[in-house]
């Protein structure tokens with residue numbers, strides 16, 4: 001992409017906040033799936049705009065038809081988190097294109113691809129291919145996940161000129177530190193090593209998901225570096241059982257847990273805890 005289509009920020013959350021700041025204020029609406037990334041309601045609320053949360057389908061996937069139906073003349077921005085945090089589920093090319101065809105050209109669609117590097121399904125589109133013919137589509141990427149640089153705070157958007165220009169206008173001057181810039185460039189140069197690490201993680205992901213399913217768990221197909229278990233009322237008890245066993249999962253009380261794929265040893269501890277919990281229940 002041309003350099004003028006790239007805008008960096010303090011993590012892709014920082015860039016997402018700038019996008020909302022540039023597009024939305026009191027009286028405006030921001031649409032996103034729910035449950036999805038926890039930062040969306042926070043940055044929307046800060047702008048004074050109204051969140052319109054569209055429930056995931058029973059299969060834990062973005063309900064793109066319902067999201068398109070939710071568009072009003074107050075809608076300014078729509079997040080599509082692909083893969084979705086915390087469920088790991090994806091929207092595929094045909095359904096995403098169909099959705100984008102329904103979105104008015106003056107509504108910005110933000111494809112949040114924080115976990116892009118963990119995708120192995122060729123039917124999941126690369127946002128960078130999608131944005132080229134669609135000026136109202138913007139792609140978010142980050143160095144925080146596959147690149148492991150979360151603490152350094154560097155992410156970026158790829159967007160057409162008016163959007164990229166708005167991002168440059170709303171950026172905190174020198175927000176992305178020299179250290180973060182150099183780390184990002186160094187890690188781009190170490191891409192082979194990075195992709196090797198991601199590859200091992202994807203193998204572990206398959207192993208953990210298969211093992212859970214063999215234990216009888218219903219695990220949505222995941223394309224990220226975590227998986228989702230919908231535990232409902234048992235969520236907190238499950239998270240406590242994991243902690244007792246020595247591993248930490250992320251509970252969303254009353255809904256479910258997000259389990260990050262870790263080192264093999266930690267994954268094994270988690271699998272044992274999950275099995276014991278199932279047997280007790």
Ligand SMILES: *Cc1c(COP(=O)(O)O)cnc(C)c1O
Pocket residue numbers: 010011012013014037081084085112114141142143144145150153154155
């Ligand atoms: C982690 C994450 C981000 C980005 O985090 P930054 O550290 O701010 O780059 C963005 N979107 C989703 C869905 C995430 O999970």
